[in-house]
Amino acid sequence: MAEIIKLMQGNEACTMAAIAAGLRFYAGYPITPSTEIAEMCSEELPKVGGRFIQMEDEIGSISACIGASLTGVKAMTATSGPGFSLMQEAIGYAGLCEIPVVIIDVQRVGPSTGMPTSPAQGDVMQARWGTHGDHPIIALAPGNVRECFELTFRAFELSEKYRVPVIVLTDEVIGHMREKVVLPDPSSYTIPMRPMPESPEGYKPYAADPNGGVPPMAPFGMGYRWHCTGLTHDENGAPTSKPSVAEALTRRLYLKIENRTSELADYFAEQLEDCDLAVVSFGSSAMASLSAVRRARNEGYKVGMLRLKTIWPFPTKTVKSLLAHAKKILVPEMNLGQLALEIERSAGCGQPVIRLGKANGELFHPDEVFAAIKEAL
Amino acid sequence: MAEFLSYFRRDRLPHIWCPGCGNGTVTGALVRAIDKLGLDKNNTVIVSGIGCSSRSVGYLDFDTLHTTHGRAIAFATGVKLANPKLKVVVITGDGDCAAIGGNHFIHAARRNIDITVIIINNDTYGMTNGQASPMTPRGMFGTTAPYGNIEYNFDLCELAKAAGATYVARATTYHYVLLEDLIAKAIMHKGFSVVEALSQCPTYFGRKNKIGGAVETLNWIKDQTINVKAAASLPQEKREGKILIGELYKSAKAEFTEQYLELIDRLREADPSYIRNEGESGCELNSD
Numbered sequence: 129m130a131e132i133i134k135l136m137q138g139n140e141a142c143t144m145a146a147i148a149a150g151l152r153f154y155a156g157y158p159i160t161p162s163t164e165i166a167e168m169c170s171e172e173l174p175k176v177g178g179r180f181i182q183m184e185d186e187i188g189s190i191s192a193c194i195g196a197s198l199t200g201v202k203a204m205t206a207t208s209g210p211g212f213s214l215m216q217e218a219i220g221y222a223g224l225c226e227i228p229v230v231i232i233d234v235q236r237v238g239p240s241t242g243m244p245t246s247p248a249q250g251d252v253m254q255a256r257w258g259t260h261g262d263h264p265i266i267a268l269a270p271g272n273v274r275e276c277f278e279l280t281f282r283a284f285e286l287s288e289k290y291r292v293p294v295i296v297l298t299d300e301v302i303g304h305m306r307e308k309v310v311l312p313d314p315s316s317y318t319i320p321m322r323p324m325p326e327s328p329e330g331y332k333p334y335a336a337d338p339n340g341g342v343p344p345m346a347p348f349g350m351g352y353r354w355h356c357t358g359l360t361h362d363e364n365g366a367p368t369s370k371p372s373v374a375e376a377l378t379r380r381l382y383l384k385i386e387n388r389t390s391e392l393a394d395y396f397a398e399q400l401e402d403c404d405l406a407v408v409s410f411g412s413s414a415m416a417s418l419s420a421v422r423r424a425r426n427e428g429y430k431v432g433m434l435r436l437k438t439i440w441p442f443p444t445k446t447v448k449s450l451l452a453h454a455k456k457i458l459v460p461e462m463n464l465g466q467l468a469l470e471i472e473r474s475a476g477c478g479q480p481v482i483r484l485g486k487a488n489g490e491l492f493h494p495d496e497v498f499a500a501i502k503e504a505l
Numbered sequence: 506m507a508e509f510l511s512y513f514r515r516d517r518l519p520h521i522w523c524p525g526c527g528n529g530t531v532t533g534a535l536v537r538a539i540d541k542l543g544l545d546k547n548n549t550v551i552v553s554g555i556g557c558s559s560r561s562v563g564y565l566d567f568d569t570l571h572t573t574h575g576r577a578i579a580f581a582t583g584v585k586l587a588n589p590k591l592k593v594v595v596i597t598g599d600g601d602c603a604a605i606g607g608n609h610f611i612h613a614a615r616r617n618i619d620i621t622v623i624i625i626n627n628d629t630y631g632m633t634n635g636q637a638s639p640m641t642p643r644g645m646f647g648t649t650a651p652y653g654n655i656e657y658n659f660d661l662c663e664l665a666k667a668a669g670a671t672y673v674a675r676a677t678t679y680h681y682v683l684l685e686d687l688i689a690k691a692i693m694h695k696g697f698s699v700v701e702a703l704s705q706c707p708t709y710f711g712r713k714n715k716i717g718g719a720v721e722t723l724n725w726i727k728d729q730t731i732n733v734k735a736a737a738s739l740p741q742e743k744r745e746g747k748i749l750i751g752e753l754y755k756s757a758k759a760e761f762t763e764q765y766l767e768l769i770d771r772l773r774e775a776d777p778s779y780i781r782n783e784g785e786s787g788c789e790l791n792s793d
Contacts, residue, residue: 195583
């Protein structure tokens with residue numbers, strides 16, 4: 129075997145990565161601009177002993193994925209803004225019940241139906257806080273087609289390892305853009321596995337060490353006979369309204385991910401060490417941003433670039449240290465300032481944060497970002 | 506008695522239901538049906554949604570899945586398709602199944618996926634204190650129908666049949682023996698099977714409608730029903746306004762997960778390297 133060289137689009141790369149990571153169950157509902165993922169899964173999964181089902185809506189899709197995941201298989205769905213909104217309740221269920229599931233959100237212009245075929249990045253906050261209650265979540269944002277593969281594979285690793293829903297936040301341009309991608313030899317992949325209990329004897333489905341531990345997860349149908357409920361539960365899985373148990377559970381779930389923020393932080397950084405201005409972006413907005421930053425450098429401006437690949441948990445400490453030298457921060461994003469809020473709130477060292485928002489369904493042009501850089505300096 | 510208790514998580518008892526509630530009767534019927542059939546506890550998954558009826562799964566010693574409101578059948582679809590060898594039973598209520606979960610109900614029926622759905626229909630939302638449900642009869646009262654319900658209710662069995670279910674039956678908590686028998690038949694039917702269990706909520710529905718307590722509500726249910734076999738020989742005027750109980754519909758049609766495995770087999774004819782994965786563990790006792 130050897131490495132694979134292929135011209136492919138982002139949605140295709142996400143699907144290939146998912147199957148490479150062991151995806152064997154996909155449930156979804158057609159929605160632009162994510163539908164290629166469902167189409168490809170419908171074709172490929174039956175060949176590898178997997179299952180594809182087109183559900184009646186996005187609520188049913190994620191619910192079926194959670195049900196499948198409970199039998200021990202890796203499950204995924206893909207959607208875009210309106211469908212992502214519909215999935216939120218079940219994402220909270222997966223968070224509370226600690227069911228691994230991967231959700232690809234190919235963002236498009238909202239709110240509501242918006243502009244279905246145009247890119248946007250308006251789901252940053254929805255990915256974090258779309259469901260109610262304090263819950264764990266991970267969101268990764270690929271910046272090119274190859275990263276669609278890498279980060280979708282990574283999404284499965286994290287979802288299985290930490291028993292948490294993981295969102296891959298792409299957008300219409302990342303999803304549909306075609307690039308030449310060189311992928312590693314498929315035999316070199318290590319299929320991610322969730323922690324499994326050793327025996328049904330004395331199995332407590334939610335017994336974890338208090339320091340953010342992840343309890344082992346028994347698949348249904350293996351003699352463990354455990355209860356999975358969206359009610360606040362004790363370590364046996366029994367519903368409870370005992371304040372001390374509820375508090376401990378919510379904190380464990382939350383800290384399970386928050387305490388791993390630094391190790392989860394993934395980013396691309398360039399020339400931040402001596403910059404007067406740092407441009408911070410993600411996804412397809414970062415492509416134009418990087419181009420503008422390099423042009424500005426060539427023209428003698430001290431500008432650096434930070435592209436976040438991990439959006440949630442927001443890598444506060446990492447970002448703060450990377451931006452320590454920047455005197456100003458510019459945040460281009462295809463929304464009216466969602467990532468910028470996090471930068472202002474947690475990452476800045478008191479530097480002014482300039483929002484370069486866009487909500488018209490068009491990609492940033494490098495000239496726009498370049499002009500904003502010049503104006504800021 | 507002792508052998509039936511072995512199907513329960515005894516440390517989770519007593520249950521949360523009101524005195525006189527029908528949920529225990531239906532749960533008991535399910536357990537006895539499972540016992541009679543000799544289903545393997547380790548390969549039977551029981552799924553529920555939200556509401557009083559859906560709390561039953563927490564007391565049962567199986568792999569149990571208490572999901573979000575209305576979505577039990579969608580979760581169950583994932584369980585069954587991922588591992589078709591598992592027996593999958595859904596316990597749901599009239600609000601859970603006919604209102605918020607209506608879409609999943611009809612589409613699971615359309616697919617004819619091998620899941621048994623037991624709908625405990627008590628004509629009301631008991632958990633939230635007696636609001637009108639899609640099954641509240643016209644003219645009856647609820648806490649959100651203080652002047653009488655002006656909406657029409659569903660015939661859930663007709664709906665299931667029209668949507669593609671291949672086994673449809675109805676019983677009541679009064680007709681316990683029939684209920685247990687129909688649940689057993691539904692579980693053994695290959696395809697989407699539905700048993701509607703008319704049940705009493707004395708606390709809210711019975712009281713709000715001045716029917717009385719549990720016994721009076723149970724009698725009120727009984728008096729509205731007529732067995733489908735008896736009905737066949739009765740004149741139309743005697744059947745008027747009556748709810749039919751018994752086995753209402755049965756047909757044979759290819760089942761969804763079986764179709765999926767057949768699809769894989771077709772692909773394997775072209776390329777034998779493809780994998781046919783039927784699921785890791787399974788129920789020895791297969792449906793007919």
